[in-house]
Amino acid sequence: DHHGRVARALGEGGLPALDIHTAEGAACLADTQWACHFALANREAIAARALDVLEDALGVAADPTSVVDVHHNHVAQEEHGGRLLWVHRKGAVGLQAGQRGLIPGSMGTASYVVEGRGEPRAFRSCSHGAGRVLTRAEARARIRPAALEHVLRRVVYDKGRAAALVEEAPAAYRDITEVLEDEADLVRPLLRLTPLAVLKG
Template sequence: MSARVATWLPDGASAEARAVLARVARLAQTEDVAHVAVMPDAHVADDVCVGTVTATSRRLLPAAVGGDIGCGMVAVRLRADADLLADRDRAARLLAGLYRRIPHLMHPSASAPPLPDELLAARLGAPALEGMKRREGRTELGTLGRGNHFLEVQRDDEGALWLLLHSGSRAMGPAIRQHHEAPASRDPSGIRFLDADSGAGRVYLDDVAWAAAYARASRARMVAEAEALFAELFGVEVDASSRIEIDHNHVRREEHGGRALWVHRKGAMGLREGALGVVPGSMGSPSFHVAGRGAEGALGSSAHGAGRALPRGEARRRIGARQLMREAEGVWFDHRLADRLRDEAPSAYKDIGAVMRAQRDLVRVVRRLSPVLVYKAA
């Protein structure tokens, strides 16, 4: 029996949409899958597409969470207006300071700060993961990562500056997924699963919770470094009451339609009615702070960004450094990295305006923001 499928794709007739829906059809045929919601930023990924929400009764599907467990966003308002970064020298000093304070790969082992006590005390489900926690987990905590992870300074429509950070569980999340998924049972659809009530299922859930806590702690450390840099360079503080934090790769027990379900989100925010979230665009397009409408057909979910329009390899073939510079004109970033950032060009992503229009019944726009300065790692 096939699960119910609800879609919010902006253009269901495009080649990308057809590829997404083909993957979703396979997912919907997987035993115990009760409901699938496809967000407007969905794009093809291995087994389960990014931008997919999957509800089950008793099975856990690691592929429906993905590897970057707990990946998410933090936004916080600075007590400054956009004129602060109108000056090239100020922007350059800020960007250099971000690269210095927030590594994109890892801290040197000798100087890496210790893991928080709660992360050290919680035992992971295998000795290999425990060893990795004490190595990569320690040296990567508070580091940005590559790909679509970033720290931006943004301007809202009233001229106020905001920080926006996007980062996740670094090497730990993929290792946890691989450890639990490799020995799991395989459904005829090809998707691997764990029984939520089994010992293996409970250990997976514990490890997922640990990875989500790790990702939150890592984001907190990076935001604190950025806040300290603004204070050091410009005497600017943040408005802590404005903070928005939400993740978009998780599995949670939720009630929908009177049923208790395991809701897996892979590249989708869970937003109950009125809850705040962040939908970023690209390094050259707007982002949005939103409030959830709690739409049951979407399992109370929202897009988590613009979503890729081009796979990374294709983007690198089609987009040159000069095109990236044109598309990101007016945004401060390290131009020396332009050639290596081609797969992060705005045209490698979907039109964020089309994504937001497609999900008008899922979220309400609270605030629109434009990029001012972008820290990304090539």
């Protein structure tokens, strides 16, 4: 919010922006990098706790080489077309050719481990999920907790939070199979994952 206000105050034209060669722009980039590092540490902490529980319950050690970590909604400096650019991905992730990623469906539908194809026309990007067809407000207005409970009958989740979770109902998202078909030139599906349990913070 702070950097948005600064950009609106200093920016020129219809799209508020900050010049990275100014103190304000450098501060925005530094804070963005700090937030990305914090988010990575948070994901790693959650994964470590989840793996401890799973390893204990299943009696099997996790394979550390199978970790797939994908961040989204970030800014990174990358080379594209022989130029060094700042790339902002919103609703997308960057995957190099051969790099593994995860494209989630919804709480009640499949998600996929994918391999990036490194398509240069898409700046080596792909979607970071199925994508919404209903806004959160529309989902809350249209989807009843009983309908969510029915569609998630085979998934473990906190049923006491059903009223709050309707905004994440499968009906609020695009069909993940269609999404993968639409971006077949961006990623190759490797593994289909079906949800068994959902933890929504």
